[in-house]
Amino acid sequence: MNFPSKLIENAVEELAKLPGIGRKTALRLALHLLKTETEQTVGMADALLKMRTLITYCKTCHNISDSETCSICGNPGRDHSLVCVVSDIRDVMAIENTSQFKGVYHVLGGVISPIEGIGPSDLTINSLLERIPNSEIKEVILALSPTIEGDTTSFYITRKLKDFNLKITSIARGVPVGGELEYIDEITLGRSIVERSNYGRS
């Protein structure tokens, strides 16, 4: 691309570093910012800089936080005996949005993936193991995606946790609510039959 201005070229190149944003989209975004008030660009730049430089991670669960202990870990109303292990901060947000979970979390920061070069030491698994002794944790819920990487990670954590006197559970796999049976894949459908629950159980 031949840019008419070095300033716009730099902006496009920086925007194109974001995931899923190519140079054409980056140019569209840059031209959009040029058409809007200067305040919008200033506001965005400021919010991004503040987020990147001021944000911290909870030292207990590794969730994003504005302080040393996140609002979930610091909340005495939550059940601190129940820890839900998730891959990502987005999973915490998704589970929080359901309002169905009153325990606390442990954010791994990813899943074990040899292809992407992510091993157990790149995740916060050791921090989870250190967190369990001298704590009130009684149950660990593994809430990882039902993929090969997620299952591998669940298996690895389960083995690491076997010496602790803990209940280890996994989120239910089955037919999604509102899902049409004929479009569900065979593995999920098969598993939903094997792991059937009593009718009427909430």
Next chain:
Amino acid sequence: MNFPSKLIENAVEELAKLPGIGRKTALRLALHLLKTETEQTVGMADALLKMRTLITYCKTCHNISDSETCSICGNPGRDHSLVCVVSDIRDVMAIENTSQFKGVYHVLGGVISPIEGIGPSDLTINSLLERIPNSEIKEVILALSPTIEGDTTSFYITRKLKDFNLKITSIARGVPVGGELEYIDEITLGRSIVERSNYGRS
């Protein structure tokens, strides 16, 4: 969405103001920035701020420029008797990338669109009319998209230019190079027959 941090919430809300970026994508971008070096966020914020505050528009052709006169208008090697009228800065870049045009440009800043409330006075049509007297312009090429809005704008400009002693042309409409005839729409195919050229003409 329940955000674990006000800082990330602000960043997501600012990113979600960009066109084509919803809150889920904005969150993905924000979390990506958190995983990368601080320098990347600083570099992006800086490039966007510099672009928004320092960029100017060429006073002759209204193209984006780092100075009062853009690099195309200021280039004595270009043919200043030939003006290509385009809707957008992206069109200038697209035509420049072909290396087929050695004239200069006039960027309208859009096309006439009653539905979007864009009239002739919102575009740089008057600036084009003021540019023609006392200039060496001999030909105006209308290079607008073959849409209803583009055709309306071309028609409007043609009428405004009829008192000047100018050649007014339009970019060729026809079958795109590499296009399969059977998939071309009937209007384009019909027009490509009516406006056929001698075989072997480059």
